[in-house]
Amino acid sequence: MKILLTGVTGQVGWELQRTLMTLGEVIPVGREQMNLAQPDTIRQTIREIKPNLIVNAAAYTAVDQAELEPDLAMAINGIAPGVMAEEAKHLGAAIVHYSTDYVFDGTKSTGYTENDPANPQNIYGKTKLAAEEAIASVGVDHLILRTSWVYGLRGKNFLLTMQRLAKEREEIRVVDDQIGAPTWSRLIAEVTAQILLPSLQNTADFFARKGGLYHLTxxxxxxxxxxxxxxxxxxxxxxxxxxxxxxxxxxxxxPSAATRPAYSLLDNIKLSHTFKIVIPDWQKILDLVLASS
Structure with missing residues (x-):
């Protein structure tokens, strides 16, 4: 399988370069080769590589900055994935795309399922939902994996910010009324590879039976x-x-530029049952991450 991977310098994309090697030839594509704000470069690159699978881990993730740059955020988060989906459909390929808990408004008090209506409250969430809708409308074989509160030992994330601030400040004030599930970037990459492994035998049949939207947290x-x-x-x-x-x-x-949902917990039972995957609690995973740092 020839796999085109975007977002290779990001938290999830970095981990995917390793985990997807078990599935085939991974071709990492950076911004220099494929600028997601320019649809023509997306189409050109995909047509040159002719992948069997596109894994899009690239995104505009600056939630507050997106309120100031809505057009750029939409170009990268909303429009680009739709273009990738169109090109994948043209090639007879499939696409895996990552979305977010911020597509929900946070008014529930139990975990959001894949069937719950989306109602994003900020630009970032709206652009990510636009991508979900674009991919689904193309009719391409796809997996959309919503995740939440992504962290790891590289890049910019809450874990590294807290560790840095703990060395700089005597006091740290942290929001206590937003609820979700911290999710390790490597867990996302490893589960993605595990999910996709059966697709090597018959890609079309795999996506026909198990393609669609899942929560991965x-x-x-x-x-x-x-x-x-x-x-x-x-x-x-x-x-x-x-x-x-x-x-x-x-x-x-x-106060922040973007409104965050108060409760954005994602129910991952559908993914666990469909793919027979047991995902540990976030505390156990965090303990493992910190012990290895």
Missing amino acids: SNGKTSWYGFAQEIFTYDLQQNERKLQRLIPITSEEY
């Missing part, structure tokens, strides 16, 4: 404050800390 739930507490409980670098106080605050006390 860790199990369990917490707030950003709870996430921070776990980081500092298990962080092996605690001797280097300046931090003395971790203080829970409300969203109103931490």
Whole structure:
């Protein structure tokens, strides 16, 4: 299988370069080769490579900045995946695309399922939903994997920000009224590869039976404050800390350009049952990540 992979410098894309090697030839494509804000370069690159599978891990992920750059965010997050889907359909290929918990408004008090209506409250969420709808409308073989609160040991994410601030500040204030599931970038990549492995035998049959929309997150739930507490409980670098106080605050006390959903927990039962995958709780995974850092 020839796999075109985008977003190779991002958290998930970086991990996918390794995990997808079990499926075939991975061709990583960077911004220099394929600018997602320019549809012509997307079409040209895909037609030159002629992949059997496109895995799109690229995205405009600056949630607050997206409020100031809605057109650019839509070009990268909303329009580009639709173009990829069209080119994949033309080639008889399939596409895997990653979406977000921010397609929901956060008004539920239980985990969102794939059947719940989306109602994004910020530009980022709206652009990601636009991509979901574009891919589905093309009629291409696809998997759309919604995930949440992605973190890892590289790039920009909540874990690394907390570790840095703990060395710089005596006090850190963290929002405690937004609920979700922290999800390790490597878990996303490994589950993706595991899901796709059966497709090597018969790609068309695999996507006909199991293609569609799934939620791919860790199990369990917490707030950003709870996430921070776990980081500092298990962080092996605690001797280097300046931090003395971790203080829970409300969203109103931490104003931001983009509105975040108060409750964006994703129910991942459909994925677990369909692909017979057991996903651990987020605390156990975080402990593993910190122990290996």
